[in-house]
Amino acid sequence: MIGDMAIPETRQRISGGSYRPTSVVFIAALVLLGLTGLPIAVWLDLRNLSEHTIRSQAEALGSAINSMRSFYSSNVVARVRGFEGKTQVVHNYMDVPGAIPIPATLSLELGSVITGKNGNVQYRFFSDYPFANRASHPFDVFERSALSALRRDPKQQAVYDVSGTIFDRRVRLVTPVVMAAECVSCHNSHPQSPKRDWKVGDVRGIQEVLIRQPLAANIFAFKYLLIYFVCAGLAGLAVVLMQRRQAVAVGLMNRELENANGFLADISRKIAKYLSPQLYRSIFSGEKEVAIATEARS
Secondary structure (H helix, E strand, C coil): CCCCCECCCCCCCCCCCCCCCCCHHHHHHHHHHHHHHHHHHHHHHHHHHHHHHHHHHHHHHHHHHHHHHHHHHHHHHHHHHCCCCCCCEECCHHHCCCCEECHHHHHHHHHHHHHHHCCCEEEEEEECCCCCCCCCCCCCHHHHHHHHHHHHCCCCCCEEEEEECCCEEEEEEEEEEECCHHHHHHHHHCCCCCCCCCCCCCEEEEEEEEEEEECHHHHHHHHHHHHHHHHHHHHHHHHHHHHHHHHHHHHHHHHHHHHHHHHHHHHHHHHHCCCCHHHHHHHHCCCCCCECCCCCCC
16 A cells, blocks of 8 residues: 555665776876877987997998008009109009009909908999909999989989889999099000090099998887887787776676666566556656555554
8 A cells, every 4th residue: 555654765786897087197197108109119219220320330431441441551552652653653563573563453352352351331442444454344234224314414412312122122332433643644645445535524434332231120219119119019908808808897887777777667667567557657756756655454
């Protein structure tokens, strides 16, 4: 019966793990840290790459200078010191006691010495008019094109070429070998010279510096950027895991709410059997309060 005893309000307590939404401040701090960290990592890597490049160039230059000093010591100083007569400057200096090499011969032999000691740095000195006693030097397409360009425009200082594969890069620098007055005098009068109408300023040949740099050697130069991406990846993974955990919690809450709604719907259907439709609607719409009283039968 409906009487004086109040029916306590039905409450459903959801258990099975608490759900805490991600803090907005934490997300904002994470985004700000990511935006700030990327330019810093790039700047640090650029500085590191610059240091790595300069160090490699310094090592290559030091190796070349050591090769030149060693060559000069053994092929120039030692020959002059060990000879009491008049020193000559000739191209076939090895066949003449006390002789030292002319500049062209010096450049040719230095090229062999430098190239042999450093595989990533090569130096060549050659012409398409070699002396009769010297083997001709093969020209590839770039070298032939560079020599033609330098002869068409003697004021041009250098010609570059950059090539390579996905694993390495190669830079080639070609500069002209220009005839000076003493060179013209020698070449135009030497019996083994293939050309005897040289003029001052003519481009006799080219000297080429080739530098090869494997890309793998520069990978670890970007260590700060790699660290940044690793940290960003870990942060992203953490966010994904947090979202997954929250999704599981929300799913659990939804299932519990569905169970609670089913329970309440079942209760309401049972109560509806004992109430008129008008009273049922007014009770569950909140228009009327309900109290339940019991009486003992004697």
